[in-house]
């Protein structure tokens with residue numbers, strides 16, 4: 427079988443979903459190949475960008491190889507200005523690859539003004555008009571080439587982000603028209619969310635033969651008629667990716683020890699709204715498996731992709747340090763207020779933790795069932811800083827529980843703790859349609875389309891999106907103690923590249 431990962435997603439590491447499927451297929455003696463059409467497609471576009479003649483584009487074209495090299499050899503991470511220049515210049519070539527205004531491609535996004543990725547009719551249109559896709563020349567040649575050599579019976583497309591949906595369906599349309607005998611299977615986290623939230627059957631008609639939701643390993647093996655070895659969860663496989671092209675200073679291994687979330691109670695959380703079950707691999711088993719993978723692949727960084735790395739996994743990591751640096755999402759709970767625990771994390775290889783703090787107002791946190799105490803967050807940030815672990819704090823403005831006064835408390839909280847915060851991600855709340863937060867609110871359409879997972883709402887405290895947006899731009903981002911934190915956010919790659927600043931400087935910011 428052939429597994430395809432369509433454009434666009436961050437081109438800095440291989441996709442964990444495909445690595446897991448590859449591991450399962452390999453363990454069950456099934457032949458397969460993998461195409462990361464995201465990284466291949468991005469390179470194809472930036473190498474084939476027509477020169478517009480403007481200075482910025484000419485400079486970006488001239489510097490392309492140097493810029494890519496500086497990200498891959500790590501020099502760019504020694505200086506934020508150099509890094510930003512390299513990334514913006516590479517991105518410039520993607521922007522100008524689409525001379526009209528209709529399609530905008532960046533290192534992290536794909537936007538088509540005429541087609542929406544949350545409208546099933548538009549996805550079908552993209553499939554039926556695949557030759558209009560900007561990646562068409564790349565993927566048609568690539569797929570023709572490989573399909574001439576091998577007789578695949580099944581092709582799987584993994585769609586995880588909205589930015590992959592239109593390109594993913596264009597690839598499906600191309601395959602369906604030219605290779606109608608090949609069975610097409612789709613899966614991935616976006617497909618899972620659609621099927622879970624909308625409770626729909628195959629809304630894509632004849633384009634797709636099977637839709638797999640949730641972790642795809644077992645359903646895919648069943649579909650291929652394999653006897654599954656019970657009780658053994660195969661390790662993900664990374665050898666199937668060409669490790670050279672990814673835009674990072676070395677090969678990053680994404681790895682998850684769980685699916686769902688061990689807390690799973692935050693009212694605003696899509697994980698909860700979708701009812702995703704929490705499944706945790708035995709922590710000690712996961713850590714040993716990861717160590718074996720590291721020994722085998724020699725990565726520069728481990729990206730733990732769990733929604734929240736559980737305390738049990740952290741304890742297992744402390745007892746069994748990894749031979750490579752790692753980072754991931756954690757909950758700012760009591761464990762992190764223990765300095766010894768944080769020092770243990772540091773020795774385990776932890777270089778950065780992402781913490782969902784969301785609000786600086788305890789009553790807002792309580793109403794959203796966040797299950798954290800601001801006093802503990804302060805302690806955690808202090809300890810992590812002392813231990814030399816980077817902190818990446820997530821803030822969420824505009825929840826139904828928040829007022830402008832609450833939002834100001836968030837500013838105060840971040841300002842007071844600014845010395846212990848290395849990076850901030852600040853977002854405006856999107857209301858998951860199935861979340862408990864949606865009850866009792868007047869909902870309006872957010873994205874036009876039958877596949878939209880989020881809604882807009884009349885804010886009960888007159889704190890709507892427009893006001894929140896203005897507040898963020900003026901008061902939050904303009905705050906003299908917060909501004910420098912915002913300015914060191916790595917553009918496009920954000921938290922995926924942030925750990926390299928910690929590693930390359932031997933300290934965090």
Ligand code: SF4
Pocket residue numbers: 687688689690691692695696697698733734757782
């Ligand atoms: S901790 Fe994060 S992933 Fe878990 S329920 Fe809360 S928001 Fe969702």
